[in-house]
Amino acid sequence: MLLFGAINKLNHVWNNTIQWLSDGILHSQRILAKNQELELTNEQLHNLTLIEIEKCLQSSRRTLKEFSSLPYPKGYVLEQLGNRLIYDECNYDIPTLKAEFAELHALLTDEQRKFFNQIMTSVTKQMGGVFFLHGYGGTGKTFMWRTLASALRSKHDIVLKVATSGITSLLLPGCRTTHSKFKITVPTLDNSTYNIDHDSDLNKLLRETKLIIWDEAPMEHRYTFE
Numbered sequence: 001m002l003l004f005g006a007i008n009k010l011n012h013v014w015n016n017t018i019q020w021l022s023d024g025i026l027h028s029q030r031i032l033a034k035n036q037e038l039e040l041t042n043e044q045l046h047n048l049t050l051i052e053i054e055k056c057l058q059s060s061r062r063t064l065k066e067f068s069s070l071p072y073p074k075g076y077v078l079e080q081l082g083n084r085l086i087y088d089e090c091n092y093d094i095p096t097l098k099a100e101f102a103e104l105h106a107l108l109t110d111e112q113r114k115f116f117n118q119i120m121t122s123v124t125k126q127m128g129g130v131f132f133l134h135g136y137g138g139t140g141k142t143f144m145w146r147t148l149a150s151a152l153r154s155k156h157d158i159v160l161k162v163a164t165s166g167i168t169s170l171l172l173p174g175c176r177t178t179h180s181k182f183k184i185t186v187p188t189l190d191n192s193t194y195n196i197d198h199d200s201d202l203n204k205l206l207r208e209t210k211l212i213i214w215d216e217a218p219m220e221h222r223y224t225f226e
């Protein structure tokens, strides 16, 4: 409504809807902080709600600063909010994921189950490793990734899903292209490095990540892996 200028008395609407607008903020902050006992004051809740609105506006290159009758989130809350990338990757509906995992896991074929167990063992024991899963179209690769992702995400673990092409990225929920996610330089040369700052949110996200699922990996130039 803000984007389309559909509200006249912004302040009035804000004051009368804040309790609904802020619904769920505490829940998502508890997930982000990995602390189910976390409590927030009303002021913090209001600020976090404003940050959510600001985030929506910024995705359309707009900002709350354009709306003088609405408060603007305070800086200290912005700092407290933490890493937005990690927040976004943790902000999943856990009961839905658990149900999805139970459904998919029960359907795995013996071959899929073997791969699933192998990859899950490597992740849970933090052994590291690279697994290359290939097969003809329709043999269940995407099905496997969905099972792995729901297994880990339902335990609050971070799984990044990336794909080489934009088309493929649309097939996997929450998926991004590798170039967008990892800031891979274009063109990618033999001496290129990922454009990720040491102290950046993305760096912290990658260090927290348990599994990266890279769809259509053979379509990528070998320099992007190296």
Ligand SMILES: Nc1ncnc2c1ncn2[C@@H]1O[C@H](COP(=O)(O)OP(=O)(O)OP(=O)(O)O)[C@@H](O)[C@H]1O
Pocket: 107, 108, 109, 112, 135, 136, 137, 138, 139, 140, 141, 142, 143, 144
């Ligand atoms: N174990 C399974 N039980 C039931 N259905 C399955 C199973 N494995 C795969 N499928 C189904 O088979 C269809 C094809 O699987 P999927 O899309 O995962 O294949 P794919 O290998 O990723 O194909 P492509 O390479 O074309 O992307 C999907 O509808 C998927 O839900």
